[in-house]
Amino acid sequence: MTITGTTRFYPLIGYPIVQVKTPPLINGYFAEKGIDAVMIPLEIDPQGARSFFENLRHWSNCGGCSITIPHKQAAFEAMDTLTPRARLSRSVNTVRRDAEGRLHGDMTDGAAFVSALTANGFDPTAKHAAVIGAGGGAGASICEALCAAGVASLVVIEADARRRDTIVKALGDHYSDVTLSSRIDDAASMNLLVNATPLGMKPDDPLPFDPANLPPGAMVADVVTKPEITRLLEAAQVRGLPIQTGMDMARAQLGHQIDALGISSLS
Numbered sequence: 001m002t003i004t005g006t007t008r009f010y011p012l013i014g015y016p017i018v019q020v021k022t023p024p025l026i027n028g029y030f031a032e033k034g035i036d037a038v039m040i041p042l043e044i045d046p047q048g049a050r051s052f053f054e055n056l057r058h059w060s061n062c063g064g065c066s067i068t069i070p071h072k073q074a075a076f077e078a079m080d081t082l083t084p085r086a087r088l089s090r091s092v093n094t095v096r097r098d099a100e101g102r103l104h105g106d107m108t109d110g111a112a113f114v115s116a117l118t119a120n121g122f123d124p125t126a127k128h129a130a131v132i133g134a135g136g137g138a139g140a141s142i143c144e145a146l147c148a149a150g151v152a153s154l155v156v157i158e159a160d161a162r163r164r165d166t167i168v169k170a171l172g173d174h175y176s177d178v179t180l181s182s183r184i185d186d187a188a189s190m191n192l193l194v195n196a197t198p199l200g201m202k203p204d205d206p207l208p209f210d211p212a213n214l215p216p217g218a219m220v221a222d223v224v225t226k227p228e229i230t231r232l233l234e235a236a237q238v239r240g241l242p243i244q245t246g247m248d249m250a251r252a253q254l255g256h257q258i259d260a261l262g263i264s265s266l267s
Contacts, residue, residue, distance in 0.1 A: 001031065001038060008037040008061055010261065013052060014068035017043040019201060019226040021250040022066055022257070029258060035266050039066065046070055053078035057101035064096040064103075064261045069198065072107075072137030079105035088144050088170050091137030094260040108256035109138045109249075110145025113194075113221070116252040120244050122219050127191040130155035130184055132208045135163025138223050139196030140170075146192075147171055153179035155190075187213035194221045200230030211236045222246050 012022055026039040044052050049071045056062060067075045075092035076082070080102040086092050092105035117124060129151050133139040135158035146154060154171070158164035168180055184190065195208040201224055211220050211232070220236035225246035233243045258264050 001027065003038060004036070006036055008035075008063050008266070009059070010037060010039040010063055010065060010263075011042045012039055012066040012068065013042045013044045013049070013071055015043055015045050015070060017041045017068075019224075020068055021225045021247060022068075022253065025251065025254045026066075026257070026263075029254065029263070033266075035263070037063070037263070037266065044071065046074070049074040050078065053095075053103065056095070056097060057103065059097070060101075062097055063263070063266075064094070066257060066261075067093045067095065067137075069137070075105060079103050081105070083107065085110065085141065085144055085148075088174060089137065089140035090166070090170075091140055093137065093141070094257050096260065096262050106260040107137070107141045108253060108260050109223075110141035110143070110148075111256050112253035113138075113142045113223075113249050114145045114149050115256070116244055116248040117192075117219070117221070119252065120219075120242070120248065122192070122242070122244075124192065125150040126152045128153045128189055129192040129194065130157060130190055131194045131196050132157045133195065133197035133199075134158045135160050135167055136196060139194075140167045142194060142196055142223075143167060143171060144174075147175040147178045151178060151192075153181070155181050155184050157182065157184070188215050190214055190218055192219045192221065194223070195230075195232055196223050198224065200224040200232055201226065203231075205231070207232050207235065211239055211241060214239065214241060216240070217242070219244060221249075223249060225250055 023039045072091035086107040134156040199208045221244035
């Protein structure tokens with residue numbers, strides 16, 4: 001890849017940034033399609049997020065950006081327009097910058113998560129699911145996508161009561177046919193449990209939940225990409241349960257982000 005004065009830039013911002021997997025996937029797509037563009041990871045501390053989005057408006061050879069933790073809510077606040085799924089989850093992970101410098105936000109985490117489930121042979125229709133960390137950007141998006149995919153019930157687990165109540169209300173307003181609750185009363189009835197927290201990135205992190213009481217065949221999923229097999233997923237494998245890794249979701253993210261960023265129109 002040769003970067004020149006004509007190269008179009010797509011930063012990925014987060015804090016920290018060492019765990020991200022999207023740039024190699026997007027850059028591989030650019031190389032395959034012969035697109036003069038590059039995705040670069042930028043480590044932006046939370047105090048600098050607001051000014052980053054303001055500067056993005058004036059970065060004319062930038063087509064947009066990808067967002068990871070902890071900036072998804074800050075991105076939401078900075079957008080000029082939002083997709084319905086970004087508005088419901090109150091978070092943004094993909095920003096398209098137009099020629100006038102306006103910022104258009106989307107949230108593709110949930111769609112990518114459900115695409116990965118489908119690829120792994122799991123149909124969420126009429127299933128009973130729980131999401132731990134449901135008030136965060138990825139968690140809220142996954143909750144929305146699972147409801148849109150037709151789950152029968154969803155347990156919304158979030159330590160921050162304000163964020164929990166916000167996402168429960170938003171989901172209830174849009175998906176009245178889904179039974180919502182805030183705790184798991186019977187683990188043996190669950191079909192899908194999702195860790196949407198950062199727990200698992202560090203080797204001494206506690207398990208976000210114990211899969212010991214899940215029934216045979218229940219899917220255990222994690223959004224953490226590094227390590228790919230977290231302690232939670234290891235515990236699920238010991239139980240003989242099917243798993244979905246954060247990398248499964250990252251790979252499924254590619255097509256969704258390419259569409260949201262408008263990259264497909266460049267090829």
